[in-house]
Amino acid sequence: MKKIPQKVIHRYLRHDKKFPHVWCPGCGIGTILGDFLRAVYNIGIPKDEIVMVSGIGCSGRMPVYVDFNTLHTTHGRAIAFATGIKFSEPRLKVVVISGDGDAAAIGGNHLIHAARRNIDLTIIIINNSIYGMTGGQASPTTPLGDYATTAPFGSIEPEFDLCKLAESAGASFVARTTAYHTMEARQIFEAALNKKGCAVVETIAQCPVSYGKMNQQSSAIEMLKWQKENTVSIKSFDKLSPEKRQDKIVRGIIVDKDREEFTARYENLIKRLQKNESSKEKSKQQAGENQKKSKSKSKKEEKK
């Protein structure tokens, strides 16, 4: 494996006018961005070929800082914009950055349809279990019983398992990692970027400010520790006894399967149709020539 030089992420940041960034001290989003950029470096994808598309939220602010083709869209719609881009120009590497609210609440429909089509997008969902940007309202991944500014008595709604959702909708690659597990996160991002198909990566991140303040966890370090202690790699999970599995969140690559990818399927359709058309043209031309021939024949015969 390539040795990653220090400060390699500086090669991918935009240096004009964009800093300081908007994220709070202790926020997990920056760490995840770092992991992602190291993955891009390791694979060696040219900056010009990456399009980073995001929705709205703290996570959605990521693209503005990076020196790629970047698109900061409307709340929940990043995947739909990305679909237009990828489908139009399949050679581009299209990456979606989305928050849990963005991807699973307002944009949930686009997520499942991207997975169903298996369109070649790398979808990174930054799951901080809260609406960070708007100050801590409940999201579809806020755990049952946890507090939010709109769940002052504890959430009474069960939460989504985003990986199960993506898997059952058909994504050909599904993984989960956290802001704490930076090496693993980088490797998973690399695998997701290399996957030809819809790759969904749920990345658990701490939001000490909006989530933490409502749930007596305002220290980022405590929250990172929580990520370490409450998650377990898929390999170790399989070895655990059923009781021990109970409260553990699985990390690692959960799905990695081969399924025909959407843009490739469409390219095949184009080829098939164009073949049909050209054979139709040919048979038409031939028919025309035959007609001419038979006409000229009959003329000759007339002369006779």
Next chain:
Amino acid sequence: MSTDRYNMDRNKPILLQGNEAVALGALDAGLGFFGGYPITPSSEIAEILSNEMPKRGRKFIQMEDELASMASIIGASLVGKKAMTATSGPGFSLMQENIGFGMMTEVPCVVVNVQRGGPSTGLPTSPAQGDMMQARWGTHGDHPSITLYPDSVLECYELAIRAFNLAEKYRTPVFLLLDELIGHMREAVKLPPKDELKIINRVNPNVPPEWYKHFKNNPKYISPLASYGQGYRFHVTGLTHDEKGFPTNKQTEIQAKMDKLLKKITDNLDDLIQVEAFHMDDAEVAIFAAGVVARSAKEAVLRSRKKGKKVGLIRPLTIWPFPDKEVERMLESTKATIIAEMNQGQLINEVLRVTKYQKHAKYIELQRYDGSLITPEDILEKINEVL
């Protein structure tokens, strides 16, 4: 429907439906991407394109909803494709947030709205002209609108091409508004030869990437647009932004952006506005009508003229920006104007606004919103009241 049908001999008339003509116009304008969601009375456009696009190596996708359709065409346009979606009132409502995004980020694209009765699910298969204001003010915030309104099958074709030309030239979403009756009507039309079509493509930057500002202000307020993947690596956001596309809170930059959006339209009204004046030269009574209602109005004008009544018609092909100057001038010396629309009174307020100093004249409203067409007889009745 096969490609053969659309590779027709253009010297002969062909029987086409309005929606079909829109699809054909879009194809001839260079449509590279269609993303849509089925809805009556617009679905034929998607159906035809699902058949015609892949054969031509172009991209067709049926999205999961209209929010996604609108988003997908903006994405496609950012990689350089001419992109379109087609819908009707309910879908048009769903698109509004991303339409605003397209306006703010100055991304060319075309949105076709084949209108039906509303509000809500309303009358899926009946004509109505209820979306005049949705086309003008559907998305939130200040913004100009370019909206074209054909009254025949041939014009569906022509204005579809024009919609792309204006979108590309002015870097903005453009609306093509159809009446249900125009979308579903069949007429024999002779399409212009392809080599006679005037096709406008967006201006690409000619500066090196380091110098490129994709919202660079200039006296024309229109800036060249690169495509993703060409090496320019620019940022696009719906947040109010500076010339490089980066979010800003600076008053001067906010003002400059908002002025840019407005002035690229208001400085070019002569290029944008098309109005047909039918027998208006000596008209004492004018009818103001657009789309399918203008067809009834033309009939009413001709019948009135036979009886020696000096009646004329003003028909805007561009409803937004509203043809203020043209309408005001045409109505300078008329005694009365009948404003006929299939809604509870939308464009009438524009006519009254631009003629507010012409106190000598009468303004008569003729409105139908019962799911049926305003007939020539409806209009003749109003004419008889004043002439």
